[in-house]
Amino acid sequence: MDAMNAFNDCIEDIAVNDLRWSGFPLTWSNKRAGNSRIACKLDRVLVNEEWLHSFPSSHASFENPGISDHSPISLDIQPFTSFGPKPFKYFDMWSSHPTFLPVVLEAWQKPVYAFSSPLIAFSKRLKNVKAALKDWNLNIFGNITLQVPECKDRLHSIQARLQSDLHNVSLAAEEKVVSNQLSSLLASEESFLKQKSRMLSRKDGSIVNTVKDIKDLAVQHFKGIFTGLQEDHATVPSHLLNKFIAPEFLDSLSAIPKEEEIVKAIHSLKVIGAPGPDGFSMGFFIAAWDIIKSDLIAAIESFFLNPNQVNGINHTFLCLIPKKEGAIAMNDFRHIALCNLLYKFIAKILARRLKSVVDLLVSDNQTAFIPGRNISDNILLCNDIVRGFERKNHSPSLLLKIDIHKAFDSIWWDFIAQQFKDLSGLRINSSKSLIFFAGVSDSDKAAFLASSRFLEGQLPVKLVLIRSVLEASYIYWSGIYVLPQVTIKALEALMASFLWKGSDTSRFLHPLSWAAVCLPKKEGGLGIRRIKDVNSAGIIKLLWEIALKKKSIWVDWIYLGLLRHDSIWTAASLSDASRVWRKILACRPLVLQAIRSNIGDGQSTYLWLDNWHPRGILLHQITPRSIYSSDFHRLSLVADILDHNGWAPPPAGPSLTAIWNELHSVTRRPISSGDCVTWSRATLAPSLPRLLGILSG
Numbered sequence: 282m283d284a285m286n287a288f289n290d291c292i293e294d295i296a297v298n299d300l301r302w303s304g305f306p307l308t309w310s311n312k313r314a315g316n317s318r319i320a321c322k323l324d325r326v327l328v329n330e331e332w333l334h335s336f337p338s339s340h341a342s343f344e345n346p347g348i349s350d351h352s353p354i355s356l357d358i359q360p361f362t363s364f365g366p367k368p369f370k371y372f373d374m375w376s377s378h379p380t381f382l383p384v385v386l387e388a389w390q391k392p393v394y395a396f397s398s399p400l401i402a403f404s405k406r407l408k409n410v411k412a413a414l415k416d417w418n419l420n421i422f423g424n425i426t427l428q429v430p431e432c433k434d435r436l437h438s439i440q441a442r443l444q445s446d447l448h449n450v451s452l453a454a455e456e457k458v459v460s461n462q463l464s465s466l467l468a469s470e471e472s473f474l475k476q477k478s479r480m481l482s483r484k485d486g487s488i489v490n491t492v493k494d495i496k497d498l499a500v501q502h503f504k505g506i507f508t509g510l511q512e513d514h515a516t517v518p519s520h521l522l523n524k525f526i527a528p529e530f531l532d533s534l535s536a537i538p539k540e541e542e543i544v545k546a547i548h549s550l551k552v553i554g555a556p557g558p559d560g561f562s563m564g565f566f567i568a569a570w571d572i573i574k575s576d577l578i579a580a581i582e583s584f585f586l587n588p589n590q591v592n593g594i595n596h597t598f599l600c601l602i603p604k605k606e607g608a609i610a611m612n613d614f615r616h617i618a619l620c621n622l623l624y625k626f627i628a629k630i631l632a633r634r635l636k637s638v639v640d641l642l643v644s645d646n647q648t649a650f651i652p653g654r655n656i657s658d659n660i661l662l663c664n665d666i667v668r669g670f671e672r673k674n675h676s677p678s679l680l681l682k683i684d685i686h687k688a689f690d691s692i693w694w695d696f697i698a699q700q701f702k703d704l705s706g707l708r709i710n711s712s713k714s715l716i717f718f719a720g721v722s723d724s725d726k727a728a729f730l731a732s733s734r735f736l737e738g739q740l741p742v743k744l745v746l747i748r749s750v751l752e753a754s755y756i757y758w759s760g761i762y763v764l765p766q767v768t769i770k771a772l773e774a775l776m777a778s779f780l781w782k783g784s785d786t787s788r789f790l791h792p793l794s795w796a797a798v799c800l801p802k803k804e805g806g807l808g809i810r811r812i813k814d815v816n817s818a819g820i821i822k823l824l825w826e827i828a829l830k831k832k833s834i835w836v837d838w839i840y841l842g843l844l845r846h847d848s849i850w851t852a853a854s855l856s857d858a859s860r861v862w863r864k865i866l867a868c869r870p871l872v873l874q875a876i877r878s879n880i881g882d883g884q885s886t887y888l889w890l891d892n893w894h895p896r897g898i899l900l901h902q903i904t905p906r907s908i909y910s911s912d913f914h915r916l917s918l919v920a921d922i923l924d925h926n927g928w929a930p931p932p933a934g935p936s937l938t939a940i941w942n943e944l945h946s947v948t949r950r951p952i953s954s955g956d957c958v959t960w961s962r963a964t965l966a967p968s969l970p971r972l973l974g975i976l977s978g
Contacts, residue, residue, distance in 0.1 A: 292327065295329070296329055296330065297327040297328060297329050298327065298328065298329075298423070298427050299325055299326065299327060299427055299430070299431050300326040300327070300328045300332075300339060300340070300341045300356075300427070301339075301340050301341065301427060301430065302326065302340065302341040302342065302343060302430060303340070303341075303342050303343070304342045304343035304344055304352065305343045305344070305345070305352045306322060306343075306433075306434045306437050306438065307320040307321055307322055307438070307441070308321075308322050308323055308324035308325075308343050308351060308352040308354075309321060309322070309323040309324065309350055309351050309352070310350060311350065312350055316445070320441075321438070322434060322438065323351070324343065324351060324352060324354060326341040326354060326356065336358050338357075338358075339356065339357060339358045340356075340357045341354055341355070341356050341357075342354070342355045342356075342357070368558065368560055368598075369411050369414075369415060369559075369560035370556060370560045370562075371414070371556060371560055371561045371562050371564065371565045372418075372472065372564075373472050373562070373564040373568075374422075374468070374469040374472035375414065375418065375422075375568075376564065376565075376568035377468075377469075378421060378422075380417070380421065381417075381568070382568070382569065382572070384413050384414065384417045385410055385413070385414070385568075385569045385572055386572050387413065388406075388409045388410045388412070388413035388414075389406050389409065389410060389569075389572050389573065389576075391406075391409050393405040393406055393409070398583060398587075398590055399576065399579035399580045399582070399583040400580045400581075400583040400584055400587075400590050400594070401590060402576065402580070403573075403576050403577060403579070403580035403623065404559075404580075404593070404594060404623070406573075406576065407559055407561060407623075408559075410569075411559070411560060411561075422469065428466055429463070429466050429467060429470050432459065432462055432463045432466050433463060435459050436456065436459045436460060436463055439452055439455055439456045439459060440456060498611065499599075499601075499611065502611040503599060503616070524641060524642050524643070524644070525642075526638055526641065526642065530637075530638050530641075533634065534631075534634050534635070534638070535585065536585070537582050537585045537586065538581065538582065538585060538630055540578055542630060542633075543577075543578050543581050543582075543626070543630065544578075546626060546629040546630045546633060547566070547577075547626050547629075549629060549633075550563060550622075550625060550626075550629060551563065552564065552567065555600070555619050556619065556621075556622070557596070557597065557598060557619045557620045557621035557622065557624065557625075558596045558597070558598055558619075558621060559621045559622075559623075561621075561622060562622070563622060566622060577623075577626075580623065581623075581626060581627055581630070584627050594621055594623050594624050595620070595621075595624050596621065597618045597619060597620050597621075597624075598618070598619040599616045599617075599618060599619075600616065600617050600618075600619055601614035601615070601616055602614060602615045602616070602617060603615075636652065639651055639652075640652070640653065640654075645832075645833070645834045645837070646659075646834055648833065648834055648835075653832075654833060655833065657757075657760060657761045657835075658833045658834050658835035658836070659834065659835070660761050661761060661823075661835045661861065662834060662835045662838050664761075664762075664859055664861065665838065665842075665859055665862075666680070667680065668857075668859050669857070677725075759812065759815045759816040759819045760815075760818075760819030760822060760823075761819065761861075762860075762861060763816065763820060763860055763861055763864045764812065764813075764816050769812045769813055769816070772812055773795055773811075773812055776795075776809075777791055777795045777798070796811075799811050817868075820861075820864055820865060820868060821868060821872060823861070823865055824849065824865050824868060824869070824872060824876075825872075825876060825960060827839055827840075827844075827849045827865070828849050828876045828958050829958045830885075830958070843858075843862065846915075846916060847890065848887050848890035848891050849869070850869060850873065850890060850891060850892055850898050851890045851898060851900055852866065854866045854867070873892055873897065873898075874897075874961070875960055875961050876892065876958060876959075876960055876961075877892050877893060877958070877959055877961070878891050878892060878893040878956055878957070878958055878959075879893070879948065879949075879950055879956060879957050879958070879959055880893055880919055880923075880947060880949055880950060880956055881949070881950035881951060881952060881953075881954040881955045881956045881957065882920060882923070882952055882953070882954065882955055882956065883918055883919030883920035883921075883922075883923045883956060884918060884920045884955065884956065885918075885955060885956045886918065886919045886956045887916060887917070887918060887919070888913065888917040888918055888919050888921060888922065889908060889913070889915060889917060890915070890916070891919075893919060893947070893956075894940065894943070894947065895943050895946055895947065896940065896943065899940060900915075902936075902940065903936045903937065903940070904936075907934065907936050907937060910934070911931065911933045911934065911937055912931070919956070922941075922944075923952065925952065927949070927952075928941075928944045928945075930944065
């Protein structure tokens with residue numbers, strides 16, 4: 282016993298631990314039979330922290346003993362290249378330990394010297410906590426990946442002995458204690474690994490393999506991306522800078538935030554996320570909230586008083602994620618920025634404030650990433666613009682498809698700082714940019730291509746549509762285009778085949794029809810939506826946006842080009858119109874009763890062309906002659922039969938008199954308010970099957 286104690290003291294004094302291992306848990310036996318057999322773990326591989334730092338992937342394996350009484354040990358040492366010291370990282374498992382918060386509190390309360398800056402003081406307190414948690418983790422948790430197999434080994438040994446001594450009370454009690462320890466260690470290891478789960482070549486093809494060369498290559502690559510081309514740029518035309526923020530909005534953007542605004546911004550961030558350079562994740566801020574809350578709020582308020590005192594808070598880790606298997610060049614990696622949470626908190630407050638005014642600043646041409654706008658507007662607009670481009674008799678036209686190289690990352694930020702005096706440093710990615718021609722002679726086409734770095738593009742609309750649906754999600758495209766029936770059938774065949782046979786696409790008899798599979802769950806199906814249903818809903822949504830006169834570049838285009846002197850309810854379907862437009866018009870009768878105009882002042886509703894009267898579209902009820910003989914015209918407004926007292930239609934013949942007599946049944950909004958368009962689901966439901974038949978035909 283004295284020898285065992287001396288051995289344990291020696292292990293503790295020289296600070297070594299068991300290396301990760303696998304194989305036989307009992308490494309020695311006396312080779313005897315029956316109750317005389319004794320087996321235990323005598324052989325170990327003990328290493329210190331320096332070994333683990335040099336050979337982090339090393340692993341010991343205890344093999345079959347064969348004729349020996351000891352298990353032979355094989356040691357696998359993986360080569361390792363050091364990229365420098367590992368940065369500190371907070372782990373959520375720490376907060377479950379009873380001594381965690383006392384350690385944080387003690388470190389947080391240490392005096393710091395920050396020249397009266399709460400922001401700098403907060404940063405220094407985080408550094409104090411970081412140092413304290415490093416030492417605390419080493420003493421409390423140590424190397425969690427080594428403790429788990431060691432505890433498993435102890436438990437297995439106890440349980441093996443219990444097999445031959447079932448009624449040993451002492452062993453049973455020890456088993457319970459060690460089992461609880463293992464459960465705790467496994468939970469900590471799972472939390473640890475969950476957070477932790479998170480050769481290169483130059484452009485000329487030469488290989489870099491030293492740590493210094495890799496670092497230099499990365500710095501050079503990203504410096505080229507993040508630095509815009511600071512060349513001589515033309516002056517921005519003044520008419521392009523016609524959007525400004527009113528002074529009252531400016532004050533609200535830079536105002537010192539209240540505690541409520543700060544807390545809302547903080548709690549809007551995801552709990553799970555990789556930490557920035559300071560190593561603290563959202564889990565730390567939640568666990569230590571009562572300790573750090575007042576200092577954190579003071580630090581954020583301090584930034585809005587003096588934004589120049591960031592003091593490293595905005596430092597960022599760039600994490601490289603391979604875009605493909607076998608990534609070897611810097612362009613093969615996608616970078617994500619890992620920011621300190623204090624920086625994220627401030628940025629979140631600014632972003633939430635800017636969200637309220639961004640629509641006032643950004644041109645309507647930018648249809649993505651702005652609340653209330655839809656990127657599909659530009660797709661629909663382009664679909665109309667390129668219609669007929671392939672015809673030889675098309676008027677001479679030119680269309681550029683431009684891809685901006687690393688658009689956000691390569692903005693020349695001095696462009697912002699200098700109040701839009703110079704153009705931004707965006708660079709065109711010529712390898713992804715195309716030029717399209719319509720009605721242009723071969724000689725002119727050759728001249729354009731020779732003077733530009735672009736390739737000539739083609740417009741295989743159907744091919745692009747099919748590829749997009751097959752390779753991506755059909756849901757997005759079904760809200761923009763009318764999907765061809767052959768595409769819908771092919772997609773649903775693939776979906777059905779995958780449901781029943783996985784990746785095997787060979788033909789076989791399915792147990793259930795696809796229609797039965799797509800029934801709602803309450804009717805015995807799987808609740809999968811039919812593609813034609815989703816597509817139909819997308820077309821109806823487009824019609825609704827037009828009727829609503831939604832503020833978007835595509836709806837503006839429709840009213841300027843196709844509804845300049847007409848209503849969505851009375852416009853004729855032209856033979857050369859796009860397929861989308863023809864299908865939108867085709868479904869009008871089926872949703873006519875669902876979409877109605879409610880009258881306020883009558884200034885935005887056509888008297889004869891819009892759906893506001895109990896009889897529906899009045900143009901369909903009377904002849905154009907009756908309209909003009911009553912001193913009205915086709916584009917008369919409902920406001921023409923209103924005054925400040927209410928309805929005031931002029932005297933008219935029999936056909937109009939009957940219409941005027943029904944005005945009392947029209948529900949009015951206050952005359953001081955404008956007209957509005959409303960949707961009623963109840964009136965759409967009965968006609969939905971017929972609608973689906975038309976749209977999928």
